[in-house]
Amino acid sequence: MNGFLTDTRIKELAAQHGTPLLVLDCNVLKRQVEQLRKALPGVDFFYAVKAFPHPDIINTMDQCGVGFDLASSGEIELVRQFYINPRNTIHTHPIKKNRDIRDSLRFGCTTFVVDNGEEMKKFYPYQNRVGLLLRVSFPNPDAIVDLSRKFGCSPDEAIELLEMAKQMGMHVKGLSFHVGSQSRNSNMHVTAIRRCREILNDYNRHAEIPMSMLDIGGGFPVNYCDTMPDIDTFCAPITEALRDLGEDLHIIAEPGRFLVAPAAISITAVTGKAARGGRNWYYLDDGVYGAYSGQIFDHARYPIRCLKAGPASPSVLAGPTCDSIDIISEEIQLPELEIGDLVIGEMMGAYTVSTATDFNSLSRCEIIVLNKPEAADKIPHIA
């Protein structure tokens, strides 16, 4: 057994539902929440819905007391359907259409991230109803996925923007940053916390309404094929740096990957095989236009295995579309596989099906959910 399913159970699920499948286990989500809570005591989490926007994940996170980081009207619609309390949500997209702002306010989410003056002006008509978080940029060479090129003001610009907000009568609740996703170490988190502390102290010294929140973003890593520090080791320096901020500041984070990546596996089947260039090529019924899209967009390399033993040789795993980019692995050691054999991708919960396409009009993988949360007795929240 590897991951959360035995090989026998994997075969049963494939026989019962067909392939391709993505199997999601909600108990693993709960375990991940607990682990991150233990590693970051005192930090409130807002699950980054974009990582895997699935109803059972929304309900599980809600039952665990986790809030939601929303970045589009579609994500708002999803959490609205499950009666999520809008007070437990924040809107984190730094660039919004006016329509996005209105949708968010109609839902009841009133905390918004901004990173420039033009964006701040969009909130002028709603100044009495919103609290802003100013996103500060901290480029991080140790993050696999860069999130600082497109968003965030420099720490030096922050003071100017805070001044501008004050002149406009806008309420800036605090600062936010995201040092990039799948970070190899927490050095940049620590640097960002220290720099934000200086900005908060400078501003709050003379502010009528002091800033009271720091959002430390995401970036908490998981192990794919590369080895990352375990979450306790990764978070210890962050916890230490947060200790210096004092107790009055509300610290929040927007984890995505760490909460959902280990909670799903992909089950695909070999649909064809060929010998090309001295290698066995195996054609699977899912690929980089589907659940393996994270290999393109998220720069991830998932641990892949088959359920067979035997002498291994260098092989190629290709997806089902007509495009040559649709290759999952050019260099993988596999025993001889036959049509119908199963190939398993582990750690496939984050940024996988959420970026899948319908290219070639191929159906997306079916999602099977294990240990679904009980349907909670929820009543709609009136904004």
Ligand SMILES: Cc1ncc(COP(=O)(O)O)c(C=O)c1O
């Ligand atoms: C604004 C924002 N918050 C949170 C996240 C989640 O980050 P991670 O999956 O690294 O935890 C992302 C990822 O793209 C993001 O853009």
